[in-house]
Amino acid sequence: MKILITTIFQYPHEGGLSTHVATLKKGLEELGHTVDILSFSDMNPLFRKVYAQAPGFLLNKVNKGKGQLLNDRQKRKLLSSYLEQKKGQYDVINSQDVYAATASIKTGVPTVATVHGYFSFEAISRGAIVKGSAEDKEILETEKQAYKGAAKVIAVDKRIRKYIMDQTGVEAFTIKNFIDVNDFRPSKEDSAAARKEFGIPENARMLFVPRRLTEKNGVSYPALALEKVLAKHPDTVLVYAGTGEQQGRIEEIAAKHGLKGNIMLLGSVPHEKMKKLYAAADVVLVPSVHSYGVEEATSISALEAMGSGAPVVAGAVGGLKEIFEDKKDGLLVDVENVEELAGAIISILADREFGQKLAHLARTKVEEEYSHLAAAKKYAEIYAAALSQKQSR
Secondary structure (H helix, E strand, O other): OOEEOOOOOOOOOOOOHHHHHHHHHHHHOOOOOOOEEOOOOOHHHHHHHHHHOOOHHHHHOOOOOOOHHHHHHHHHHHHHHHHHHHOOOOOOEEOOOHHHHHHHHHHOOOOEEOOOOOOOHHHHHHHOOOOOOOHHHHHHHHHHHHHHHOOOOEEEHHHHHHHHHHHOOOEEEEOOOOOOOOOOOOOOOHHHHHHHHHHHOOOOOOOOOOOOOOOOOOOOOHHHHHHHHHHHOOOEEEEEEEOOOHHHHHHHHHHOOOOOEEEOOOOOOOOHHHHHHHHHHHHHEEEOOOEEEOOOOHHHHHHHHHOOOOOOOEEOOOOHHHOOEEOOOOOEEEEHHHHHHHHHHHHHHHOOOHHHHHHHHHHHHHHHHHHHHHHHHHHHHHHHHHHHHHHHH
């Protein structure tokens, strides 16, 4: 099949959606399919800036939310114009967000919509729109149009599948997120290289937070827990790889508690280098929380950590509870519970054998349940069903 993956977001970019697209493309191509990607990054840079970024940025200063909505609408219009040029070139389109879905559906090409989260709730969570506003209602309506109009819908976890059913009555498939297990393996060489490149002390115990610095990811809680960890293990350093609106909050915590020397904010890190940072970590933290109805899905960061041979401490929320069996292949802690998070970290740092056992069983689980090739086969079957459905009409 000839498959086009669409999104109004930039590709590649920081975050799980971009990783999902790259890994899915790789798996489908390994199965013999042809895959192209059409994203905001493929569009004329001048149009991107003048037509779909600057107007919304300025409008948002006057009326919060209206600018975000304007930008998303304009991105959809640009995407539609590019899709018009590609008519007849593809058997199926796989959209990765609701605006790309509604644009793709209009082409008449069978469109499979992958749903990574709750578009409206996530916009509220990151402060882009106001809950209950006209903008919020319009985005919710766009979600419904996307799910009802798509030939098939895929949710990345069971909660999102239920959300789609509750909102629209549409029965979605569930295909959890996945990784290329061959790309993520324990490596002492990668560990040493990462520590040298990023200036991480060679003998320090490294806690790694591979997350966008946004509220739903709970990224402030490791910083709040660090003081208690340092009381037991003073050679510990907390390393963040990501950007977002919570960076100021983390810097504030570091300054208030005298932790600047123990917290490193690396900013955005290319995916290839992230692999080395996972290998360098003594513990990976995925401390996700509830935020305006948003919960973590099947976290790609958690899966990558599991594949890399690092023990994981995660928030007991959303899809993370579906990934980990507590105290067997990872540790789950109550969300926003600083004491429990610190205790879980200390328990792993104090007992290297316990951490290695968690990591080994986590690696085994990833190999058996979260392979990109197995997921790509499921996607291909759904694409074929969508194509057959149109041909039978």
